[in-house]
Structure formats: structure tokens, C-alpha cells
Amino acid sequence: MSSLPGVSDTFDPQRWREIQSEDDPLVDTTYHRLISRGAADGVPAGVDLPVVRIAIDRPEIRNGFDPRTVDELYRCIDDARSTPDVAAIILTGNGPSPKDGGYAFSSGGDQRSRGTDGYQYLADQTPYGERGADPAGMTEQRRSRIDRGRRARMHILEVQRLMRSTPKPIIAAIPGWTTGGGHSLMVVCDLAVASAEHAVFKQVDANVSSFDAGYGAGLLARQVGDKRARQIFFLAEPYTPQEAEAWGVINKVVPHAELEDTAIDWGLTVATKSPQSIRMLKYAFNMIDDGIAGQQAFAGEATRLAYMTEEAQEGRDAFLQHRAPDWSKYPYYF
Numbered sequence: 001m002s003s004l005p006g007v008s009d010t011f012d013p014q015r016w017r018e019i020q021s022e023d024d025p026l027v028d029t030t031y032h033r034l035i036s037r038g039a040a041d042g043v044p045a046g047v048d049l050p051v052v053r054i055a056i057d058r059p060e061i062r063n064g065f066d067p068r069t070v071d072e073l074y075r076c077i078d079d080a081r082s083t084p085d086v087a088a089i090i091l092t093g094n095g096p097s098p099k100d101g102g103y104a105f106s107s108g109g110d111q112r113s114r115g116t117d118g119y120q121y122l123a124d125q126t127p128y129g130e131r132g133a134d135p136a137g138m139t140e141q142r143r144s145r146i147d148r149g150r151r152a153r154m155h156i157l158e159v160q161r162l163m164r165s166t167p168k169p170i171i172a173a174i175p176g177w178t179t180g181g182g183h184s185l186m187v188v189c190d191l192a193v194a195s196a197e198h199a200v201f202k203q204v205d206a207n208v209s210s211f212d213a214g215y216g217a218g219l220l221a222r223q224v225g226d227k228r229a230r231q232i233f234f235l236a237e238p239y240t241p242q243e244a245e246a247w248g249v250i251n252k253v254v255p256h257a258e259l260e261d262t263a264i265d266w267g268l269t270v271a272t273k274s275p276q277s278i279r280m281l282k283y284a285f286n287m288i289d290d291g292i293a294g295q296q297a298f299a300g301e302a303t304r305l306a307y308m309t310e311e312a313q314e315g316r317d318a319f320l321q322h323r324a325p326d327w328s329k330y331p332y333y334f
């Protein structure tokens, strides 16, 4: 947890309200909804604005994530995805570290929780979904059965897929180190802005005998080109935010103090656009890399649009009225 009262030195507490679940409080992450400052935002002070901020809150280990952190990221992103008046999501890392002042977006998987076949919940962590189920009251037999399945999580990949299928832009605000699985999370974000003073990028997967050979490598190659992606993974050398911008890994480098304001501005700008256009565009951008799953997401939205036509309503009504559909009003466009 950050030692700062405002969770992060780039976080303006006047602009956010905390979203917490009383039943299941967040431990490793923070989740906030943007609120109006009043005149500056054009609506009365305190009114919700259409942007949320989700942050990994483990700055003392450069915002590395363990299975509990991943559960929480999934919950927060899913909540933002399914909140109808949220247009954009900021993903970031809180900091600086109370231990040594270091900044991080995320250093990837917490290597202390890495077992022999995946990432493990620590002994004092109850997997999400089992909280409130009185784990102490479980029989030993049931507990060991659950534990076996929980022993080897790789579910940051589920978070990546959720990020891809969330029909709202996800903006990475990168205050510092971005390595390993944190680097891959940034790659999956739709937009990225980084701190000129503190951001450092390094794809360390191969240093620790790991490899995100999915989006982490494949999508990176689409973003920066094949040779550059191989360089980033094979050499695992740190690169600067300026290089990241020039190579197309991120969109913009800004002074550290402007990091979150820039991300907020982008989120609010997205919110001025047609929700339908943003949905269709995100899925269109994803489609070529996401195979039939990408086609399905785009096609689902096309079906939603089709349902809005009289022609589709005629199909439904004819079925419900036990009659043949009358397509005569609907031309065969070409």
C-alpha cells in the first residue's frame, strides 16, 4: 500500500471518489470513480464523471501482482466494463514505494508467489468467490480439492482477455517500471501515457524463465514491428519512455506531474464520442489479432445494430405472430 494519503503522488484526491465493496474489500488494488470539481468540469461538484481509475497498490514490490491482485484487477475491470455510464478506464500503479521511493506501473507476476506450475495464493489469502464461504468451516477434504485447482493460476491472461473484450478504451498511465507481465498489461491497453522522469520499460520474461507468448509478444510485434519486439524480449534491455513513444509502444511521454491529468483528459475526450462508434472501433482494431473471438465480439455488436432495424423486428414479430415474415419493404442492398 502506498504511504501517501492520496494513494499516489499523481493522484488528485479532489477528483476521485473511492469505490469499495464492503463485503469484499480490495486489498492489493484501489478503484476510483472520477467526480466533477464543479465549474471546471461543467457539472455540479461531486457528480460522477464517466472515467474510472484502477491501480495496483503494491508499490513496495514495484506493483507486482499475485493471484489475489489478479482477482481484484478482474473484479474492478469487470465492474467498469458493466457500468453503463463509464466510458473509459485508466489502469495505473500507485506509488512511489514507501520503502525506496521507486515508481512502477507493474513489475509483473510476484515471483514470491510463483510455484512449480503457476502462481499460488498465499496461505492467508482466500480466493475470490470463496470469500464469505467460511473457509474455516470447510472440511479438510473440500479445502484440499479447492487448493489443488487454485495452486497454479495463470489468470492474468484472463484479465488480458477481459481487457480486450471490454468495449471501452483502457488507458495505461505509466508512472515508473513496466516489466514482465506488467509490460504485457501495458501492451494490451488501448492507449498509454508515460512519465518522462520515472517510466522505464524492460521485458524481463526470459530472464526469469517465463514467456508471455500471447498478447505480450504477439501484439507487441504488431505495435512495434517484428524485429523491435524480438529485441525487446531477447535482449531484455531497459528502454526509455522516449524510445517507447518513438517505437509505438506508448502514445505519449509527459512530465510526471501531468501523467494522470493526461490520462483523465483522454478518458473524458473518449466520453465525448459516440459509444457505439468507440465499441465498434475497439472491436474492429482487435479483430485481426483475436481470430474468431475477435470476429464474434465485432459481430455481436453488428447484431445489436441489426436488431434496431425494422427488418429484424419483422423477423421477430412474424415468429411470435405465427406468420410468414414480409420482407418486401427491405431491399437487397448492394
Ligand SMILES: CC(C)(COP(=O)(O)OP(=O)(O)OC[C@H]1O[C@@H](n2cnc3c(N)ncnc32)[C@H](O)[C@@H]1OP(=O)(O)O)[C@@H](O)C(=O)NCCC(=O)NCCSC(=O)c1cc(O)c2ccccc2c1O
Pocket (backbone or CB within 6 Å): 060, 061, 062, 064, 065, 102, 107, 108, 109, 110, 111, 112, 119, 154, 155, 156, 157, 177, 179, 180, 181, 182, 202, 204, 205, 208, 210, 211, 212, 213
Ligand atoms: C522492476 C525492476 C526492474 C525494478 O528494479 P529496481 O532496482 O528499481 O527495484 P528492486 O529490484 O530493488 O525491487 C524493489 C523490491 O521489489 C521487489 N520486486 C520487484 N519486482 C518484483 C516481482 N515481480 N516479484 C516479487 N518482488 C518484486 C524486489 O525484490 C525488491 O524487494 P526487496 O525486498 O529486495 O526490497 C526489478 O525489481 C525487477 O526486475 N523485478 C522482477 C521482474 C520480474 O521478474 N517479473 C516477472 C516476469 S514473469 C511475469 O510477469 C508473468 C506473469 C504471469 O502471470 C504470466 C502468465 C502467463 C504467461 C506469462 C506470464 C509472465 O511472464
